Amino acid sequence: MTAPILRAQDVTMIFGGLTALSEVSLTLDRGQIVGLIGPNGAGKTTFFNCLTGLYTPSKGQVLLNGRQLPSDPAQVTIAGIARTFQNIRLFPNMTAVENVMVGRHARMKQGPIATIFRGPRFRKGENEARDRAKELLAFAGIGRAGDELARNLPYGDQRRLEIARALATDPQVLLLDEPTAGMNPQETEATRQLIFKIRDLGVSVVVIEHDTKFIFGLCDHVSVLVQGKLLVEGPPEVVRNDPHVIEAYLGKPPEEVQAEVQHAAELLGGHDKGVNQ
Amino acid sequence: MTKTFLSPPIARILGIAGAVLAIVAAMLPWTTFVLNKGAWPDKATLQFFDAPFALTGFRWELFLVGIVALVCSVVKVPAQRRVLRGLGFGVAAIGLVNFLFITAEGGGLGAVTAADGASAFGSVAALVAGGLLILGTFGQPLEEIPRWKTNLPTPVEYLGLLVSFAVLLYVVSLTLTAGGQGGAANPYSGPMFLSFLGFGGGLMAAAAGLGILRWISKLSEKHRAFSIIVLLLCAFLLPFTNAGTEYWMTVAANIGVYAATAIGLNIVVGLAGLLDLGYVAFLGIGAFVAANLSGAAASSLGIHLPFYLVVIISAAIAGIFGAVVGSPTLRVRGDYLAIVTLAFGEIFQIAARNNIGGLTGGSNSIPNIPPLQWFDGTAYNESITLFGTPLPSGVLYYFLIVVLIAAVMAVFANLKNSRMGRAWIAIREDEDAARAMGIKTGKAKILAFLCGAVLAGIAGAVFAHKTSTVGYESFLFMESVTLLAAVILGGMGSIPGAVLGASLLFVLPEKLRAFSDYRLLIFGLALILIMRFRPQGLIPDRHRRAELAGEDAEGHTLAETPGDEPEQPRPQEVPAR
Known part of the structure; x- marks a missing residue:
């Protein structure tokens, strides 16, 4: 087996006197889907924020491909970790395609001078980004919504758009924060299929979710976080039957x-x- | 809006009555006695201004609106209520402006009703007519704006655009010259101009209600290149119209400089969403750099560089200052950033006043900056003859500034529709999400400040040569605020909006000279009214339109969810099941 793509070691996060996370470790192999469950306030989102550079862990470290993660969200994204947010955070007044094109930002190389003079190379880059964005929208199943403003999309499509936007950054690891919150069973199932499709692209996925049924039907490996501590981890069938869980x-x-x-x-x-x- | 308290027949009668009354009002006399400053409205004789059936000036305008309203209320036009309401507001505006002005100037209500055996109910009748027209449209909800076909044969569409832009040129020329040049010789220019605005506004509202404006904007979006060329051509043709006098060319050139600057500010405020209250300092830096390199006697450097070099140097130095001012944006957001920029504007102004380094001339300013020269040695402030038409002096500056605006617009549009522009808009929308997308927000914000400052620096270089005197008093806080108002008024992030906003904000004070005491009051009221009824700006950007008016890209009104939590700035639809 190859080395894990993402490894969090003993991540501890202390806010003032409050220990939000204490020595949480997580290992993500290439092409794996890992689930992170736990009651409200267990520190799941805090853990995500440590993985994306929004917070710098008080103790412990996060390694991507064996390299220490930078402590700036933009740099983390460039390094190859993309995320979605628990409460959808799209750019509401941009169209769906533009939202995804923002995701291409770090993978495009056009300086201000080239932008002002619009040479053939600029146009080529711009067209490529647009095509890729449309491709990703189609991949996420909202290909027809390209020219709609993000704020006008139905809730489920906004969630999908956020995933498409995150994929536009060419991530190796995708972190999904409650991707099915507020969805009905059909939408939840569609999201599950979408995550499998993303895994098949070679992207490793970490999912936070409340819906244990959803997690157990999706993940290769599940970690349970309770009060900032890792309670149990293992394959779904083990975790499912664990009395502590x-x-x-x-x-x-x-x-x-x-x-x-x-x-x-x-x-x-x-x-x-x-x-x- | 679904309440119906007027049955359609009554509404129809109200509409027709209003229209007829508007026509009658145009025929009635408007004042009972001679105004102190000469006859009203056209400095004609006593018989003229209070004579019935004398249709000139605003009375002619009122008559026209009345006829249009009559036709529209009798014939079944699409979106009838919208059209009539627009016309009604126009009629009421003409009535109100003249009612107030004649009352104030003529010494009381007697001037507009009956006094000394003479009666003059023109303005009252116009007000009532406007009221009737508006009231008649409240019976039922307003109709959808009709959509006209935009897939006509290309030559027809081109012709449509040509005609529209020709009308636009005519309207611009009329608006500039409406009421004439203000000043002691023409005390009525203010109300005449406002009447014209009421007239033009009424007709515009009617055209918008008919869907004509939307049709034109759709077509011009479809044939972008063609529209830009025709618009440029129109701009170059303006001096050949009635507006082609030295005075109006100077006014137009002044507007142009501020319009170019406003477009630069639009990058910072409209795209990146960073509030800048000291922006005029960059215009000042550009102007002072150009003044010092122009070979003016008062400049301490005493160098004379060719203009194109001067422009580049001005832009570069302004850009450097832009980046310096932008750097605090890494640390402060929102209100605090506004205070930092405000402070920078004040520092610049006070430094310039104190003649720091002998570069700004202090309170003496830098006078006698030599005019630019055309290739054959013609100075830009000379009058020239083009195609056999003598053009007034200052027209070359006007042409230069049209080119400048075109260039600045192109730069803005290119930046906006690019990787960089999207990053700026993303930062404006949600800075944390933008960072999570791999955007280095600090760098992007500084770049926004830098680009905005460069554009202002270029405008400043032209400004220095055009005005020939550069002093600190041209770059006060008031100017920064006016520029900001121009951007917001026109519509944040929108290019035509910034130009229109700048035009309004710099034409209105010029035109309202007659009301010297009330000028700023009227100006402020106008701003409040516009912002109340069109918060998204006059020509909004597609994105902002949706954001502030609760409309989607097509213009349908959406059901807004009121009272959004600040943590969730976008209305989220609740899942249906």
């Missing part, structure tokens, strides 16, 4: 809760008796 997600099984309640009642009762005595 079930507890974190569903709470304790009823009989166990029952027992605890009784235990508590006894304690209280004992206490009451103590008071009475």
Whole structure:
């Protein structure tokens, strides 16, 4: 097996006195889909922000192809990690094609002088970017929306557009932050197929999601994050049946809760008796 | 807007009544006595201005609007209510302007009603007529703007564009000369001009309602190259019209300099979304550099370089300052950036006033900058004869500035539709997302400042030679604000918008001289009204139009979701299921 494409080692993130992440590690192999699940506030998005240079980890390091990640989001994108956002952050007043063309920014090389004089090379680069953008829109399944303003697209298409825009940066690793939030089952399934297609392009994917069913049906490897700590990791079938995960997600099984309640009642009762005595 | 309180027949009657009343108003006398500053409106005799049926000046304009309104209310035209409402506002505006002016100048309401046995209800009738016309359109919701075919045979489309642009040239010429040159000899130029604006605005609104303006803009987008050539030709033909006098050429050239500067500012404000309150400093830097290199006696350098070199040096130095001012943008955003740029503008102005390094002439300014020379040695401020037509002096500067604006527009358009332009717009829309797309936002912002400053520097070099005197008082904070207002008024990010905005902002004060005391008040009111009713600007950029008017690219009004959270600046559709 080849060396992992992305490796996060003991990433710790402290904000003031709050430890948002503590020694979280994650390994992503080429062509792999890794899922990151956990309850709200578990630190999933914070972890993403550490992977994309938005935050610099307080401790630990992130390596892309064995190289330390730069601490500037633009440089990280240029190095080959692209992301989408939890609450969609498109450029609302640009058309879909223009949004994706912005994604091509780092892969185009046209200085201001060439831009002003518009030589044949400039036109060629511009046309290539436009063609690639249209190609990616078609790939994401919204080829017909090219000239619509992003803000006028339906919600599901906005999510797809964000993915197409991220793909335009020619990433090796794609980080998706809740790509199916607010989607109906059909849309969720379409997104799952789209992620498989992206994996087949040779892009490795990390997905944050609440929907455990979606994650278990998609990922090769799942990490569970609870209160800033890595709780369990492993293949979906292992993680799915792990009692800690079930507890974190569903709470304790009823009989166990029952027992605890009784235990508590006894304690209280004992206490009451103590008071009475 | 779905409430209907007027049945169609009543609305129709109101419309016809309003139109007829407008025509009648044009026939009625308008003042009961001679105004103190001479007869009203055309400095004619007493019999003339209060005589019935005397149709000249604004009364002729009112008559025309009335006829058009009558035709449109009787004949079933498309989007009738839109057209009539536009015309109604025009009629009301003409009535209101003259009502107020005659009342103020004539010493009270007697001047516009009845006094000393004479009666003059012209302006009152016009106001009522406008009101009726507008009221008649409130019965039902406004119609969709009709769409005209834009896939006609090419020669027909070309002809359509030619005619449209010829009309535009005529309108520009009329607007410039409307009311005549202001000043002591012509105290009525202000109201005459405002009346003309009401007239023109009414007709324009009607044309927009009929969908003609949209048709023209669609066609000109389709035949871009052809439109640009014809527009340039129109600009060169302006001196051959009535506006071809020295005065108007000077005014037009002044507007041109500021229009070019406004386009430069549009890069910074309109595209990259960085508020710059000291922008005029770059125009000043360009102008002072050019003045010092022009061989003017007062310049301390005493060098005389050819103009093309001067332009390049001015642009370069302004650009360097642009990058310097832009560098704080790496650290500050929004309001704080505005304060930094404001401070830079003040520093420049005070430095220039104190004659730093002997380069600015201080309060003496740098006078007697030699005019530019054409290849055969003709100075630019001489009058010339072209195609057998004698043209006034200053016309060569006008031509130079038309070329300058064309070049600046081309640069702006090329930058906007490029990798760089998209990066700027992306930064304006969402800076964090832009960074996540691999855009080095700091570099991009400095480049925006640099490009804007270079354009202003070029404009400044021309400005120095045109005005022949460069002093700090041309580059005060007020000028920066006016430029900013021009950009916002015209429509941020839009090229024709910046030109129109600059024209309005620099023509209006010139035209409103007659109201010296109220000039700024009227000016401010006009700005407030425009911003209230057209927040996206007069000729909005496609993107901004959508953003501020709640319209998509095709102009359909969208249902806006009110009260968006600041964290989520775009209205998101809730999934249907």
